[in-house]
Amino acid sequence: MKFVKNLSKFKGCKAGILTNQSAFGYKNRYHFDVYREFVDLKKIFLPEHGLFAELQDQVSGSELSYIFGEADIINLYGDTEESLVPSPEILRDLDIVILDIRDVGSRYYTFLTTAYYILEAISKLNKISAPICIIVDSPNPIGEKVEGSPLQEKFESFVGVRSVVHRHGLTPAGLLNYYNKQFNLNVEIAVIPVGVYHPEKFNSRMWVPPSPNIPTQNTCLVYPGQCLLEGTNLSEGRGTTKPFETFGAPFLKGKAKEELDKRLAKHQTAQITLRNLRFLPTFHKHKNVICEGYQLMVEKPKKFHSLYFTLYLLKNISELFPNEFEFLKGVYEFRSDRPAIELLAGDSFLLGYLDGKCKEEELVEYLLHAEKAWTLRTKEFQY
Template sequence: MVKTGLEVLLTERIDLLKEKRVGVIANPSSVNAELDHIVDLLYRHPDIRLTTIMGPQHGARGETQDNMIEWEDYRDPVTGLPVYSLYGKARKPTPHMLKEVDTLVFDVQDVGARYYTFVYTMALAMEACGEQGLEFVVLDRPNPIGGVQVEGPVLDPVFRSFVGLFPLAIRHGLTVGELARYFSGECGVKCHLEVVPMKGWHRDMFFEDTELPWIPPSPNIPTVESAVVYPGLCLLEGTNVSEGRGTTRPFEMSGAPWVNPDHLAKKLNCMQLPGVKFRPIHYIPTFHKWNGSMIGGVHIHVLDRHSFRPFSTGLALTMAYREQGPGEFQWKEPPDEYEYDKLPIDILLGNGKIREEIEQGESLEQIEAGWQEELEAFGRKRQRYLLY
């Protein structure tokens, strides 16, 4: 079994926190192999003085279930400690939040896609600690979709947002600890950084290979399967197609009212995209897009994770939905993710070029060729920050 940075910290690196006032950024995924939460573990530890709790999007205890729902500070009913929101009035820890902290610990499960906001909460917290002269400790966790493959375009800084602050590929293939090192070394996020690596993790592992318990890091990533497809299927958030929110299989299921599921599945399966097959479905979302309406679409079944390319598959699916409903398909209008001018699809893609290429009728292969050079450059750059 893999040992996470949390377990390594408590068994081998407790010196990092001894005689320090400790703050922690956590969410429901911040547990050890026995499902004990980091807040409880640090609070009960005789050599650690836990003073402050902070939480990212969806809350320190996973309170907010839908996307883009801000939450407010409160006092933890178990420990009595203050819990500060980093997805409310502030995205970055303020001096007031850090006034009782010497060392801030980050222990949150990522999902391996550039859009996921937790790593930008980490980056802004690193920046705040650098400004206040505090230590920042990242407890590393597995990239649940592996650390070998990288895929998709690299963010154009003109399109930076809270779903993409720095020039990463959409599937970046890095752990949170490696991302912290990348942000420090490549993106100017300076602080006194310490990463506690895992033990036993290898880059070709998917999450089940670790034998660790899967805790949904956010409400709509309930399973490892949803994390596997998320780097591509998240693109549907930038359209009026349902990405499966309001179902039991978000991001694996998708659909819209104008779709003939059999025609769509046949078209996609004829493309012979690697490692995947599409099954025609109908469903009625219980919330979010097309709530209460019968819609048609596909359920994506990943047959071979190692050959599967989630971003290219998600792009192909988006293009197919657009082709099936030229009068009905729409790009979602801003605002979204606190961006008020640019189209949400461009924010997700990290550029405006790919949407324009889709609108001009370019093929998937032509569009993919357009990001290969920047992806290869990112792949070379990331090598310097790998821990495993």
């Protein structure tokens, strides 16, 4: 791996890019447009949600079409699980593959999993015909703070690469270089550092939603925990203006809700404020049904632990609403062999906690140990 200042040394190279609207900022332009001034753009690889984040989660992009000269559009989120992984043959005639796409700091977020699958495909090519991978780095919107435990291999899926913790604390280049070394891919990688095409720091007034339900930078703060709600019958706020910050369900009412309020009022009280509310999702879970719930308002981001909050929330809701609350079954991100909560939690110990098999202090100690181990393990990938 080496650092390069820009793409000028690759001028005229046959290139493919993985990108979407989140790669915006250089001279107030989309980067996929800028790159055409440097390289011979042959292929544009589309992640989940499409080039302009037009599509909701788990919606195939196979019907999307765009025109970029003679460049081919290759959708990497289609109708089958096989569509997620590019064929090495698609990459063989390229000199470089540019990976320029923003992450939100959590392992569930699928853009860097798609980038990882591209690295894997490149690794299967003969070194002579394998393209160089250029990673245009960008800041981690929630910084270097780490949360969670390594995903166990049996739970690996599109929403979780093995060995990675829930909130990884790395930039895109950091995580992708970790994959390259950890899994012995041996792909030739060059990194364009933060600040060349992306601004040095995120300006919340210039935030470009990388996908429909990450509308603000604040959403990224709660997402490492709140994404677990996707595996339950609680609304994670899709269909509202504050997804993942707003959450609840129609059945959260009565004395059990009062007890839940009391328990949550004692949890991370110095870091957050929970605002009781009612909301009406316009789509997704509980569409057009009034939900009782909360808005999660983070007051001290550096101390707030989103994953712990959501694990605590789910455990207590399952205790207080045993007949109404449930973990969802069925297809989730092309997988039907495991419930979504298993793919998202990714750890037998955490799943055991949700089942009441360990105490609060045991969970806290377990997470603290796992987070320290990940920080040490990935120190060389902090850019």
